[in-house]
Amino acid sequence: MVELRIPAQAEYIQLVRTVIxxxxxxxxxxNLGRIADLRLAVSExxxxxxxxxxxxxxxDQIVIRCDLSKxxxxxxxxxxxxxxxxxxxxxxPNPEDPNRLNHESGVGFSLIQELSDETVVEVxxxxxxxxxxxxxNDA
Numbered sequence: 001m002v003e004l005r006i007p008a009q010a011e012y013i014q015l016v017r018t019v020i021x022x023x024x025x026x027x028x029x030x031n032l033g034r035i036a037d038l039r040l041a042v043s044e045x046x047x048x049x050x051x052x053x054x055x056x057x058x059x060d061q062i063v064i065r066c067d068l069s070k071x072x073x074x075x076x077x078x079x080x081x082x083x084x085x086x087x088x089x090x091x092x093p094n095p096e097d098p099n100r101l102n103h104e105s106g107v108g109f110s111l112i113q114e115l116s117d118e119t120v121v122e123v124x125x126x127x128x129x130x131x132x133x134x135x136x137n138d139a
Contacts, residue, residue: 004064006046008053008079016064017043023066024073029136038073038134041115044108045077045130052081052128072117075132083123 002023006012021039024030030038042064049062063078113119118133 002066005061006064008050008058008060008062010050013043013046013050016046020064020066020075023068024134027068027073027136030073030134034134037115038075038132041112041132042075042077044112045075045132048108048130049077049079049081049128052079056081071136073134073136075134077130077132078127080127083121083128 002019004016004019006016017039020042021035024035024038046062046064052058053060053062058080060080063076065076065078067074067076112130112132116132117135118131120129120131120133122129122131
């Protein structure tokens with residue numbers, strides 16, 4: 001398992017994306033396209049955590065863990081924000097629908113869900129945990 005602890009500063013998002021992408025590339029079953037999906041989903045999730053910390057003026061670190069075991073890659077992003085209910089994020093219109101241009105927020109989480117095989121959000125007393133799961137059997 002690899003663990004990163006970063007301050008809630010935008011300049012660290014690319015670092016996380018790069019490190020997690022390199023860790024994932026250790027597995028020979030993941031092709032470059034799937035690694036790109038993983039990197040983008042991680043970047044979006046860490047960006048959401050950063051924005052929540054910034055919005056609430058939280059100085060605690062964001063913790064990212066990456067575990068390559070059991071036929072999957074699991075990335076966990078932990079922040080100290082108040083959390084959200086993913087079921088309350090409205091579904092996005094199809095990309096060809098002109099109404100899609102009216103959706104500025106919620107796009108990142110929808111993208112995370114689309115790119116990962118499974119997305120789990122846990123909101124608790126001490127913050128929010130988002131787990132992204134990428135199955136290696138489907139790589």
